[in-house]
Amino acid sequence: xxxxxxxxxxxxxxxxxxxxxxxxxxxxxxxxxxxxxxxxxxxxxxxxxxxxxxxxxxxxxxxxxxxxxxxxxxxxxxxxxxxxxxxxxxxxxxxxxxxxxxxxxxxxxxxxxxxxxxxxxxxxxxxxxxxxxxxxxxxxxxxxxxxxxxxxxxxxxxxxxxxxxxxxxxxxxxxxxxxxxxxxxxxxxxxxxxxxxxxxxxxxxxxxxxxxxxxxxxxxxxxxxxxxxxxxxxxxxxxxxxxxxxxxxxxxxxxxxxxxxxxxxxxxxxxxxxxxxxxxxxxxxxxxxxxxxxxxxxxxxxxxxxxxxxxxxxxxxxxxxxxxxxxxxxxxxxxxxxxxxx
Numbered sequence: 001x002x003x004x005x006x007x008x009x010x011x012x013x014x015x016x017x018x019x020x021x022x023x024x025x026x027x028x029x030x031x032x033x034x035x036x037x038x039x040x041x042x043x044x045x046x047x048x049x050x051x052x053x054x055x056x057x058x059x060x061x062x063x064x065x066x067x068x069x070x071x072x073x074x075x076x077x078x079x080x081x082x083x084x085x086x087x088x089x090x091x092x093x094x095x096x097x098x099x100x101x102x103x104x105x106x107x108x109x110x111x112x113x114x115x116x117x118x119x120x121x122x123x124x125x126x127x128x129x130x131x132x133x134x135x136x137x138x139x140x141x142x143x144x145x146x147x148x149x150x151x152x153x154x155x156x157x158x159x160x161x162x163x164x165x166x167x168x169x170x171x172x173x174x175x176x177x178x179x180x181x182x183x184x185x186x187x188x189x190x191x192x193x194x195x196x197x198x199x200x201x202x203x204x205x206x207x208x209x210x211x212x213x214x215x216x217x218x219x220x221x222x223x224x225x226x227x228x229x230x231x232x233x234x235x236x237x238x239x240x241x242x243x244x245x246x247x248x249x250x251x252x253x254x255x256x257x258x259x260x261x262x263x264x265x266x267x268x269x270x271x272x273x274x275x276x277x278x279x280x281x282x283x284x285x286x287x288x289x290x291x292x293x294x295x296x297x298x299x300x301x302x303x304x305x306x307x308x309x310x311x312x313x314x315x316x317x318x319x320x321x322x323x324x325x326x327x328x329x330x331x332x333x334x335x336x337x338x339x340x341x342x
């Protein structure tokens with residue numbers, strides 16, 4: 001049995017990860033720490049777990065094997081380095097850290113300690129994502145010229161029932177979050193765009209942020225990724241849209257692919273798939289099954305002594321892209337990825 005501690009319930013996904021840990025036959029929740037003690041005590045009581053006032057006391061416990069980290073983004077580096085140095089395996093909410101330098105410090109600590117790290121990047125493992133990547137790899141669209149990915153919800157929209165919106169207030173605290181819609185929800189379309197436009201990273205990033213609800217972090221964001229080949233990525237995220245779909249568009253020299261616009265159908269029109277494909281949109285119905293969730297993969301890595309190499313690299317790339325995105329939005333200038341401090 002893998003004995004797990006919950007490190008903070010700051011993030012809205014913490015409850016979901018706790019349920020995954022309780023429902024997985026290989027894991028159990030033994031302890032809780034939270035930077036807000038009242039919240040942590042309540043969660044520990046709910047879970048039937050021990051609560052620790054001090055993180056160092058929790059990490060010193062020999063009967064804790066691993067940690068699930070949902071702490072504020074500004075605490076990620078310190079919490080994860082401490083957990084690795086204490087010999088605890090780590091499952092974490094994205095992003096690993098707000099800067100590449102801090103992310104590299106976390107990865108170095110993980111490698112030195114020999115613990116298993118997995119980052120929650122769930123859409124990398126969805127069946128539609130796998131199908132889209134296969135279409136791209138088979139050159140069914142020719143050379144990819146543009147990718148557009150988007151996610152949005154209305155969590156920042158003020159209503160009579162919820163005057164501050166349904167997201168917790170701390171999601172708009174810039175010190176804790178290092179940003180709003182893009183660094184939180186926008187991680188998903190960002191790592192998908194990077195996957196579909198890969199294998200390399202873009203040369204530069206240009207970002208524009210909107211502040212429709214007057215918070216200190218953005219609630220509306222658009223990012224453009226520019227590649228040396230001339231290909232472009234458009235990544236969008238918002239907290240101010242009630243019914244926005246989560247579309248994926250991939251366009252190439254021989255055709256185009258659409259998913260989630262708004263139905264969850266994979267549509268292709270391309271000269272590379274025959275005469276019918278050139279004349280009209282084709283529905284690709286034979287989508288692969290989802291791969292195991294990031295949490296399930298983490299458990300397997302712990303059990304088998306393997307390393308989440310591709311997941312970790314995707315998480316490093318995501319950190320680079322998010323740091324460059326925030327820098328671009330703050331300076332109103334494109335930011336080259338090779339200019340980021342390591």
